[in-house]
Amino acid sequence: MTTNTPHQPEPPPETSKPRAPVKITDVAAAAGVAPMTVSRVINTPDRVSPETTAKVRAAIEKLGYVPNLIAGGLSSRKSRTVAAIVPTIAHPMFSGVVQAFTDSMRRAGYQVMLSISGYEDTDDETLFRAILGRRPDALLITGSAYSPGALQMLIEARIPIVEIWDVSSRPIDMVIGFDHARVGAEVAAFFCERGHTRFATLMASDSRAVTRGRGFTEEAIRRGGAIVSEQVMPAPSTIAAGREGLRGLLPLLDDRLALFCSSDMLAFGAVTEARMQGVAVPDRLAVCGFGNFELSEMNEPSITTVNVEGVQTGRNAASVLLRRLAGENGHQPEQVEVPFRIIARAST
Amino acid sequence: MTTNTPHQPEPPPETSKPRAPVKITDVAAAAGVAPMTVSRVINTPDRVSPETTAKVRAAIEKLGYVPNLIAGGLSSRKSRTVAAIVPTIAHPMFSGVVQAFTDSMRRAGYQVMLSISGYEDTDDETLFRAILGRRPDALLITGSAYSPGALQMLIEARIPIVEIWDVSSRPIDMVIGFDHARVGAEVAAFFCERGHTRFATLMASDSRAVTRGRGFTEEAIRRGGAIVSEQVMPAPSTIAAGREGLRGLLPLLDDRLALFCSSDMLAFGAVTEARMQGVAVPDRLAVCGFGNFELSEMNEPSITTVNVEGVQTGRNAASVLLRRLAGENGHQPEQVEVPFRIIARAST
DNA sequence: CTGAAAGCGCTAACAC
DNA sequence: GTGTTAGCGCTTTCAG
Numbered sequence: 001m002t003t004n005t006p007h008q009p010e011p012p013p014e015t016s017k018p019r020a021p022v023k024i025t026d027v028a029a030a031a032g033v034a035p036m037t038v039s040r041v042i043n044t045p046d047r048v049s050p051e052t053t054a055k056v057r058a059a060i061e062k063l064g065y066v067p068n069l070i071a072g073g074l075s076s077r078k079s080r081t082v083a084a085i086v087p088t089i090a091h092p093m094f095s096g097v098v099q100a101f102t103d104s105m106r107r108a109g110y111q112v113m114l115s116i117s118g119y120e121d122t123d124d125e126t127l128f129r130a131i132l133g134r135r136p137d138a139l140l141i142t143g144s145a146y147s148p149g150a151l152q153m154l155i156e157a158r159i160p161i162v163e164i165w166d167v168s169s170r171p172i173d174m175v176i177g178f179d180h181a182r183v184g185a186e187v188a189a190f191f192c193e194r195g196h197t198r199f200a201t202l203m204a205s206d207s208r209a210v211t212r213g214r215g216f217t218e219e220a221i222r223r224g225g226a227i228v229s230e231q232v233m234p235a236p237s238t239i240a241a242g243r244e245g246l247r248g249l250l251p252l253l254d255d256r257l258a259l260f261c262s263s264d265m266l267a268f269g270a271v272t273e274a275r276m277q278g279v280a281v282p283d284r285l286a287v288c289g290f291g292n293f294e295l296s297e298m299n300e301p302s303i304t305t306v307n308v309e310g311v312q313t314g315r316n317a318a319s320v321l322l323r324r325l326a327g328e329n330g331h332q333p334e335q336v337e338v339p340f341r342i343i344a345r346a347s348t
Numbered sequence: 349m350t351t352n353t354p355h356q357p358e359p360p361p362e363t364s365k366p367r368a369p370v371k372i373t374d375v376a377a378a379a380g381v382a383p384m385t386v387s388r389v390i391n392t393p394d395r396v397s398p399e400t401t402a403k404v405r406a407a408i409e410k411l412g413y414v415p416n417l418i419a420g421g422l423s424s425r426k427s428r429t430v431a432a433i434v435p436t437i438a439h440p441m442f443s444g445v446v447q448a449f450t451d452s453m454r455r456a457g458y459q460v461m462l463s464i465s466g467y468e469d470t471d472d473e474t475l476f477r478a479i480l481g482r483r484p485d486a487l488l489i490t491g492s493a494y495s496p497g498a499l500q501m502l503i504e505a506r507i508p509i510v511e512i513w514d515v516s517s518r519p520i521d522m523v524i525g526f527d528h529a530r531v532g533a534e535v536a537a538f539f540c541e542r543g544h545t546r547f548a549t550l551m552a553s554d555s556r557a558v559t560r561g562r563g564f565t566e567e568a569i570r571r572g573g574a575i576v577s578e579q580v581m582p583a584p585s586t587i588a589a590g591r592e593g594l595r596g597l598l599p600l601l602d603d604r605l606a607l608f609c610s611s612d613m614l615a616f617g618a619v620t621e622a623r624m625q626g627v628a629v630p631d632r633l634a635v636c637g638f639g640n641f642e643l644s645e646m647n648e649p650s651i652t653t654v655n656v657e658g659v660q661t662g663r664n665a666a667s668v669l670l671r672r673l674a675g676e677n678g679h680q681p682e683q684v685e686v687p688f689r690i691i692a693r694a695s696t
Numbered sequence: 697c698t699g700a701a702a703g704c705g706c707t708a709a710c711a712c
Numbered sequence: 713g714t715g716t717t718a719g720c721g722c723t724t725t726c727a728g
Contacts, residue, residue: 021506023705034715039707049713064504069481071422071705074720079418081461081482089443099437102464106475111482113429114462116450127454133417134429134459156412158369239646269646276648295643298587298617300624371721382699387723397697419721422704 022063031059042067073135082321083113083136085127087144087206088236091263092293094142096310097164097317101140104318110137117142119206119235124150132157138321143168143177145207160324162317166208167337174324174334176316180208183306183340184215187260187288190342192223196258196286200229202245202266204237209262212290216260228252237262242269249285250277257285258348264289264296267303271347286348301346308340370411379407390415421483430669431461431484433475435492435554436584439611440641442490444658445512445665449488452666458485465490467554467583472498480505486669491516491525493555508672510665514556515685522672522682524664528556531654531688532563535608535636538690540571544606544634548577550593550614552585557610560638564608576600585610590617597633598625605633606696612637612644615651619695634696649694656688 028035033056040048041056048056059065073079082105089095102112115131117124124146131139138159143166146154154161154172161173166180191199199220203213210232217227229252233241242265249257249270261267267289274281281287281301289296289305296303320334376383381400388396389404396404407413421427430453437443450460463479465472472494479487486507491514494502502509502520509521514528539547547568551561558580565575577600581589590613597605597618609615615637622629629635629649637644637653644651668682 021504024707025705035705036707036716037714040714043707047713052713064500066477066480066501066505068422068483068705070418070427070483071720072707074419074422074722075705075707077720089437089447090440092438095437095443098462099464102462106463106478109478111461111463111478113459114446114450115454115459116447129414130454130457130459132414135416135418153412153414157414239642243646265642268643272646272648294587294613295616298591298620300620373721383721384700384723385698388698391723395697400697416721419704420723422706423721423723425704425723 022065023068024065027056027059027063027065030063031056039072079135079137080109081111081113081134081136082138082140083115083131083134084140085115085117085131086142087117087119089116090236091291093291093308093310097314100311100314101318104315104322108318108322117144125153128153137325138162140164140317140321142166143175143208160321162321164313164317167335171333171335174320174336176313176320176336176338178308178338178340180211181215181218183290184212184217184260185219186342187212187306188216188219188223188225190288190344191258191260191286191348192220192225194286194348196256197225198252198255198257199225199227200231200249200252200257200259201227201262202231202233202242202249202259202270203262204235204241204266205232206235209235209237212262213260228257233266237265239265239269239272242266242271243273244269246270246273246277246279246285250279253279253284256283259285259287261287261289264291264293264303264305267305267347268293268295268299271299271301271303282346282348288342288348292343296345304345304348305343306340307343309338313338370413371416372413375404375407375411375413378411379404427483427485428457429459429461429482429484430486430488431463431479431482432488433463433465433479434490435465435467437464438584439639441639441656441658445662448659448662449666452663452670456666456670465492473501476501485673486510488512488665488669490514491523491556508669510669512661512665515683519681519683522668522684524661524668524684524686526656526686526688528559529563529566531638532560532565532608533567534690535560535654536564536567536571536573538636538692539606539608539634539696540568540573542606542634542696544604545573546600546603546605547573547575548579548597548600548605548607549575549610550579550581550590550597550607550618551610552583552589552614553580554583557583557585560610561608576605581614585613587613587617587620590614590619591621592617594618594621594625594627594633598627601627601632604631607633607635609635609637612639612641612651612653615653615695616641616643616647619647619649619651630694630696636690636696640691644693652693652696653691654688655691657686661686 024035024038027038041053086094128150139161143163163175165177167177201213203209231245267287279285292305292307296305372383372386375386389401434442476498487509491511511523513525515525549561551557579593615635627633640653640655644653
């Protein structure tokens with residue numbers, strides 16, 4: 001064509017380098033072998049002779065070949081990709097889970113697709129369609145209430161699924177978590193053993209937190225204690241909400257009170273506000289949080305809390321999935337209870 | 349076959365549902381149309397007649413069809429996937445970036461593959477190979493020192509890349525961040541304007557933090573101040589390190605001192621330890637942090653800090669990438685400075 | 697508006 | 713050890 005083609009200037013061929021991304025046939029041609037041999041050098045090197053391997057490696061290096069795992073995955077029906085859905089990564093527990101999980105999976109050659117679902121139940125079917133459409137080899141989800149349709153999609157995907165955070169009553173496949181009601185009960189027992197009889201809770205409005213609060217009040221009452229206040233704050237938990245919560249408690253502080261907060265953020269806020277208001281901690285107000293953030297350990301006074309191992313949970317989740325993906329342990333459902341423990345500190 | 353096949357029991361056909369995952373041809377057959385028509389119903393609905401659309405939709409619904417985006421991506425050479433690499437998600441700044449970025453991208457139909465690189469420079473070429481092999485349509489990376497080989501891979505991938513966090517001197521493509529040295533300089537100016545003349549820094553050993561510290565000391569000296577201590581703590585920043593850092597400063601607190609910490613975690617630790625040691629804040633020791641964590645605002649005393657918008661950065665990063673992916677603004681490099689600002693509080 | 701043919705880049709399965 | 717053939721499940725392209 002010698003006619004003008006205005007507004008569509010072709011890129012001048014200044015650099016002689018090939019513009020198209022290099023693929024396996026390019027490498028094969030450069031090395032003088034079949035594409036399949038290149039594939040073997042990459043995936044099963046021990047089935048290729050050293051000389052061939054060297055030739056192919058050189059070609060790969062020279063051309064800067066990066067294998068297209070998408071194409072490979074389509075062919076082998078393995079994406080070497082796993083999806084993870086968590087409500088948030090702002091919470092140290094979940095950031096620990098995600099960090100440990102992505103790390104473990106990457107070591108094993110898997111990439112993690114992360115989805116952050118938020119605490120409100122949005123349209124889970126749309127989310128799952130977006131995820132399952134990418135054909136992950138496995139799935140990590142955070143125990144939560146899913147719609148029947150969404151649940152159905154998960155089951156029909158026929159991939160290993162691990163639910164974390166909550167030992168739920170209706171496990172889909174594998175579960176790694178703990179019993180939130182029991183956490184609350186143990187904190188109540190902890191307070192009672194220290195002679196407390198008046199109790200209050202300060203909970204975020206997410207379902208697990210509420211469960212912990214319920215476990216707490218039930219056990220406290222069972223042991224003859226009195227619940228004098230049950231405040232619920234909108235999730236996510238903040239220090240500000242903790243401070244506000246404590247101000248709501250001030251009229252009740254004429255006598256000794258034990259407060260259970262659903263998060264260390266709330267607990268820190270409560271302790272800080274107590275200091276400002278001249279309420280003695282732990283003499284007048286004893287406080288226990290949840291999550292064992294660094295904050296609780298390093299604050300003055302240090303704050304009693306419940307430790308839950310996010311990192312360990314993420315690592316465990318990766319390891320049960322990897323085992324299942326490796327074809328071991330058939331389809332045995334696995335249900336791992338992650339231990340939690342109360343760490344007594346200066347605030348109680 | 350009537351012979352025994354021990355150890356390989358076939359799954360009994362108890363449920364009559366098809367076990368194989370349903371694909372586009374199944375839907376096409378069920379709806380009595382060509383596969384291509386099913387594809388159009390999903391991707392370009394306005395090019396299909398309402399009646400056909402209805403038939404196909406019904407078939408999709410009935411079979412529970414979830415389109416294989418991997419296959420579609422191979423064909424269309426678009427994965428509708430983007431990768432993000434951040435050093436950590438434990439830091440509120442980065443968790444904000446990741447949260448906002450994944451959210452924005454998901455809204456636009458993209459899934460995010462997350463990689464957490466850590467602060468140590470591990471083998472970046474291996475990491476990039478794992479990521480680029482999945483053919484993301486775009487990339488978000490956290491400005492950092494990459495090896496020449498790794499950089500080469502990024503360039504040859506020929507996809508939009510946005511670097512966040514640092515306005516670096518050698519942008520690969522697009523950049524969204526700020527000048528860390530200038531942050532330090534402005535904090536120094538802030539202190540000087542308040543009459544300070546003796547300064548100290550407490551920095552984490554990551555390169556941006558060090559840059560902020562250098563900016564601080566240079567400006568402080570330029571304005572006639574004296575730097576009496578420069579401590580560097582191993583990354584990541586912790587409250588514990590802040591407390592320890594303050595103890596190292598005690599011998600220097602005979603006179604008024606202004607301390608710049610590379611993170612609010614360090615600043616909170618320093619302020620807390622100061623309270624324990626009976627050092628008056630801000631009268632004897634003035635403290636400024638970095639990051640504007642909730643902690644700093646809600647602590648007593650509240651802590652002066654530098655605000656950087658993680659959420660806004662993540663959202664910006666998504667929007668420049670999406671614009672580029674939509675084919676607008678050609679290949680204009682984009683360099684967005686995210687504003688930062690000092691928030692003066694009770695600790696200064 | 698709908699369909700048929702071809703092929704995305706790779707690997708499973710089977711030859712040699 | 714290495715090569716050949718035939719797809720993986722979708723979309724592009726072109727024809728009607």
